[in-house]
Amino acid sequence: MRFRADEIASVIQAEIENYQSQIDVREVGRVLEVGDGIARVYGLSGVMSGEMVEFPNGTTGLAFNLEENSVGVIILGDYLQITEGDEVRSTGKLLSVPVGAAVIGRVVDPLGNPLDGKGPVITTERRDVETVAPGVAQRKPVTESLQTGIKAIDSMTPIGRGQRELIIGDRKTGKTAIGIDAIINQKESGVKCFYIAIGQKESTIAGVIEVLRAKGAMDYTTVVVASASDPAPLQYVAPYAGTSMAEYFMVRGEHALIVYDDLSKQATAYRQLSLLMRRPPGREAYPGDVFYAHSRLLERSAKLSDALGGGSLTSLPIIETLEGEVSAYIPTNVISITDGQIYLQPDLFFSGIRPAMNVGISVSRVGGAAQIKAMKKVAGGLRLDLASFRELEAFAQLGTDLDAATQSRLDRGYRMVEILKQGQYEPLNVVDQVLIIFAGTRGHLDKIPISEVAAWEKQFLTFIRDQKSEIRDKIAQTKDLDDAAMAAITAAIGEFQKQYATQREATARA
Amino acid sequence: MIESASQKPKSKAVNVGAQQVAAIYAKAFLGAAEKAGVSDALVEELAAVSDVLDQSPKLAAVFGSALIAHEEKSKLLDRLFGTRLSPLLLDFLKVISRHGRLDIVQAIEQEVSLLFDELRGRVRMQLSTATPLEDGLSRNLLDALRKLLGGEPKVESTVDPALIGGVVLHVGDTVYDGSVARQLRQVREQMINRSVHEIQSRRDRFRHPGGN
Numbered sequence: 001m002r003f004r005a006d007e008i009a010s011v012i013q014a015e016i017e018n019y020q021s022q023i024d025v026r027e028v029g030r031v032l033e034v035g036d037g038i039a040r041v042y043g044l045s046g047v048m049s050g051e052m053v054e055f056p057n058g059t060t061g062l063a064f065n066l067e068e069n070s071v072g073v074i075i076l077g078d079y080l081q082i083t084e085g086d087e088v089r090s091t092g093k094l095l096s097v098p099v100g101a102a103v104i105g106r107v108v109d110p111l112g113n114p115l116d117g118k119g120p121v122i123t124t125e126r127r128d129v130e131t132v133a134p135g136v137a138q139r140k141p142v143t144e145s146l147q148t149g150i151k152a153i154d155s156m157t158p159i160g161r162g163q164r165e166l167i168i169g170d171r172k173t174g175k176t177a178i179g180i181d182a183i184i185n186q187k188e189s190g191v192k193c194f195y196i197a198i199g200q201k202e203s204t205i206a207g208v209i210e211v212l213r214a215k216g217a218m219d220y221t222t223v224v225v226a227s228a229s230d231p232a233p234l235q236y237v238a239p240y241a242g243t244s245m246a247e248y249f250m251v252r253g254e255h256a257l258i259v260y261d262d263l264s265k266q267a268t269a270y271r272q273l274s275l276l277m278r279r280p281p282g283r284e285a286y287p288g289d290v291f292y293a294h295s296r297l298l299e300r301s302a303k304l305s306d307a308l309g310g311g312s313l314t315s316l317p318i319i320e321t322l323e324g325e326v327s328a329y330i331p332t333n334v335i336s337i338t339d340g341q342i343y344l345q346p347d348l349f350f351s352g353i354r355p356a357m358n359v360g361i362s363v364s365r366v367g368g369a370a371q372i373k374a375m376k377k378v379a380g381g382l383r384l385d386l387a388s389f390r391e392l393e394a395f396a397q398l399g400t401d402l403d404a405a406t407q408s409r410l411d412r413g414y415r416m417v418e419i420l421k422q423g424q425y426e427p428l429n430v431v432d433q434v435l436i437i438f439a440g441t442r443g444h445l446d447k448i449p450i451s452e453v454a455a456w457e458k459q460f461l462t463f464i465r466d467q468k469s470e471i472r473d474k475i476a477q478t479k480d481l482d483d484a485a486m487a488a489i490t491a492a493i494g495e496f497q498k499q500y501a502t503q504r505e506a507t508a509r510a
Numbered sequence: 511m512i513e514s515a516s517q518k519p520k521s522k523a524v525n526v527g528a529q530q531v532a533a534i535y536a537k538a539f540l541g542a543a544e545k546a547g548v549s550d551a552l553v554e555e556l557a558a559v560s561d562v563l564d565q566s567p568k569l570a571a572v573f574g575s576a577l578i579a580h581e582e583k584s585k586l587l588d589r590l591f592g593t594r595l596s597p598l599l600l601d602f603l604k605v606i607s608r609h610g611r612l613d614i615v616q617a618i619e620q621e622v623s624l625l626f627d628e629l630r631g632r633v634r635m636q637l638s639t640a641t642p643l644e645d646g647l648s649r650n651l652l653d654a655l656r657k658l659l660g661g662e663p664k665v666e667s668t669v670d671p672a673l674i675g676g677v678v679l680h681v682g683d684t685v686y687d688g689s690v691a692r693q694l695r696q697v698r699e700q701m702i703n704r705s706v707h708e709i710q711s712r713r714d715r716f717r718h719p720g721g722n
Contacts (some may be wrong), residue, residue, distance in 0.1 A: 068530065451573055
């Protein structure tokens with residue numbers, strides 16, 4: 001569309017008439033040295049800790065260290081363009097990021113700048129990156145459940161809205177997969193999701209975004225990226241920035257889920273900054289306040305009281321261990337901060353048990369209250385049963401003769417392990433989870449060969465959905481399992497068993 | 511007073527550590543000078559010493575060298591400055607030498623002149639303008655600054671044609687920017703922001719409020 005030049009000219013004229021000349025008063029300093037994402041600045045005598053400063057090329061920095069004669073600044077952006085002697089201006093503002101519905105579905109950097117090539121993030125609302133976590137009076141115990149869609153987690157270490165559940169394990173044990181599955185499963189729940197990628201390969205992040213897009217999860221998800229090639233200050237700030245975006249929904253009475261992938265890399269970035277700033281190193285060379293760095297971040301996940309709208313922010317921090325060493329500094333810190341952990345083990349992973357969750361040491365300290373009643377009834381003793389099965393299994397490998405009772409416990413255990421296996425990106429509805437776990441724990445699968453358990457499960461769930469949908473609907477509605485419902489399920493299983501047996505015979509004959 | 515620096519003195523690299531130490535010596539020096547009541551003369555003499563060091567880097571190297579003993583340096587000081595400097599300043603230099611700090615004489619001089627200005631209620635500032643200031647204008651400006659800052663302004667002025675017009679004043683770490691260049695930049699930013707806003711609001715009119 002063409003427009004007339006004089007139209008614009010009149011706009012410009014109005015602009016100039018409205019313009020009021022003011023003297024711009026700023027405090028400035030001079031760059032003494034710069035490198036590795038930090039700058040030491042002389043001057044800026046009135047700058048405050050955490051204040052945003054501006055470099056001549058428009059890059060922002062954060063006053064990090066206030067010393068007697070200089071200020072240590074972390075540079076949030078390209079530090080190669082900054083040279084010694086550059087003027088640094090204080091802004092009198094704290095670092096903030098754009099928030100609101102506009103960031104949903106976007107891939108952004110920790111400052112809220114878009115990375116997905118879909119144009120600017122259009123929102124007028126901003127929120128400080130560092131905010132104080134809600135206090136005691138502003139909170140409420142966790143009561144609602146956040147379904148991850150993973151059978152092993154929802155049944156044994158349930159997660160509630162407002163909880164912090166750590167996902168911990170060695171590399172390549174499926175930590176990210178759990179976070180992604182949890183995000184994919186929020187399709188119907190209306191929970192806004194945030195995936196914070198810290199210090200990861202760009203290719204991995206691109207893969208995750210692709211999966212989220214393919215599963216339709218990008219409609220309600222924001223991905224905040226501070227990849228391995230981004231400078232350490234951005235990796236350090238990323239989780240705080242992502243939390244601010246998520247908090248926006250919490251304070252509005254909505255629900256949000258945030259996955260920090262992973263916090264060990266953030267701690268490493270923070271260690272780099274602290275050492276460059278000459279803060280004294282402590283254990284494993286981490287600075288003394290690395291605990292606070294994580295605790296103040298994870299404290300911001302909360303379930304708000306009804307007076308404040310009852311919103312929640314659930315977080316799934318991820319920590320990578322080295323050779324299963326959970327007693328290293330950062331893992332112990334984060335374990336002690338969170339409300340439970342899901343521990344993933346490589347040997348389980350490679351023996352085909354995926355998710356490779358170690359049931360014995362994975363716990364959820366508050367989620368039990370959040371589990372729906374039906375799940376509580378069917379999965380009550382599952383965790384302990386499975387843990388004792390693992391012991392028994394190790395014992396059974398030694399001996400040959402087992403009494404019938406032990407053998408039957410082992411058989412049940414093998415089948416439960418089989419039931420709890422689940423494919424990646426295949427979250428399961430909680431009602432389906434209840435049905436299949438009910439079938440397993442009540443021994444309806446004891447006669448099914450282990451190799452056929454997965455097939456049985458799939459066909460059983462299809463059978464219920466197609467032919468007994470009233471059972472499903474009832475559980476979905478009441479979220480409970482009364483005697484009548486249990487009887488109905490048992491009857492349905494009996495019916496299905498017959499169908500399954502005839503079908504099997506037919507295939508065997510053919 | 512406005513002293514005109516024809517070109518901006520190339521700012522030396524700031525050595526934060528040396529400055530910290532120098533500030534302590536400067537305080538002691540001024541204390542002694544005030545007591546003797548000869549601060550003005552001594553501050554000027556110290557500036558002269560600093561100038562000498564600026565001009566002969568070899569002497570500065572000798573002063574800075576730890577290989578040369580204090581006694582040698584002391585004799586050297588006597589030979590060089592014995593008749594030219596007040597005894598108090600000479601003693602001060604020897605004290606510095608004994609402490610092995612002759613390498614930061616220049617930093618001390620900077621700190622002394624800063625402290626001395628502060629003591630006398632003078633406010634240092636750098637004034638940049640696009641064209642050299644005329645006398646009448648600079649007098650008016652000085653009067654205005656005197657009222658504004660509550661002290662005698664000590665102005666170092668530079669000419670920077672890139673400012674186009676107006677003045678930029680540096681007082682300490684604070685910059686008062688009234689230049690035309692900045693105002694133009696500001697107008698430009700405002701126009702961009704206004705246009706972006708306009709585009710957004712027009713686009714939003716076509717959008718369903720509930721999202722896509």
